[in-house]
Amino acid sequence: MAGEVVNLRQMRKAAERAAKEREAAANRAAHGRSKAQRQRDAESEQRRNALLDGARREDSEAP
Template sequence: MGEIVNLNRARKARDKAAAKTDAANNRAAHGRTKVEKTHAEAEKARLDALLDGAKREDD
């Protein structure tokens, strides 16, 4: 026979794990200094420009 699972506890545990991952992502995104944010934006702009420069144009 299978294991008996309390669905309320399973749902709450799933939601709690999702909240922890969301909190970790928010800490990583919003817990940076202004210098780090501007550096990341500049790096993203550089990579976007590099990608746009490598596009092939069709006739």
């Protein structure tokens, strides 16, 4: 006669958690970078800075 008894508060909270997880997944896809990507970018920046520092001119007349 009756279906399964459901706690509406638990169902509401579960639905809210699922919605937040979907939003978080979308944000990770749009803004997130993997650790390998961040590390590769940091190494590239270090190489670029080393190259620039190596090409820096030393002025004898520093103010």
